[in-house]
Amino acid sequence: MGLYDRMTDPRHHLSNLKSQQYLDNASYSTCYKAFPTTFPKVALKWFDNFLPKSVTCFDDLAMKFLTRFSIQNDKVKHAPSLLGVKQEVKEALQDYMERFSKACVKVQNLPTEAVIMGIVNGLKEGSFSQSISK
Structure with a gap:
């Protein structure tokens, strides 16, 4: 299992982790030791x-983890926020x-159309951005 990258939902x-431990028939104490x-x-x-x-236990650690790292995910972003992502000049x-x-x-719930529109909108001016927008 990979490291928690702080970009994804901590609940995920x-x-x-729980799924992996379940497949391995691991106990909660093993989860507690493996989680960090x-x-x-x-x-x-x-x-x-x-x-x-x-x-004191895995459930306690899990709750503290969610409390601490869910704070970063409280601000839900919407598709129009992608229009602010622009390619810098260099x-x-x-x-x-x-x-x-x-x-x-x-x-x-990001629609594919919003991704395409966001990418094209964010590209810096040039031959590539003109050709892709066609």
């Missing part, structure tokens, strides 16, 4: 700041597409 990450291994540096630092015995197309993709992840 937690669900993936999926944390990147920021989340691991958060985890390391717990006082001894302040987290930005490579690949870098722009990566940034645009990350913005798309934050939008729930």
Whole structure:
């Protein structure tokens, strides 16, 4: 299982962990021990700041994780927010597409048409943007 990248919903990450542990017939104590291994540096630092015995079980750790990292996902983005993602003057197309993709992840129920419109709208002026808009 991969690290929690802080770009996706923490509930999804937690669900993936539980599913993996279920498939492996792991106990809750194994989940409790395995969960921090999926944390990147920021989340691991958060985890390391717990006082001894302040987290007593996996469910407690899961609730604290959701409480802490769901804050970042409270602001729901909508498709029109993609219109604000613009390719910078000296930005490579690949870098722009990566940034645009990350913005798309934050939008729930994103229609394909909105993605296409957002990409075309955000491209810097040039022959490529003119050819793709046709």
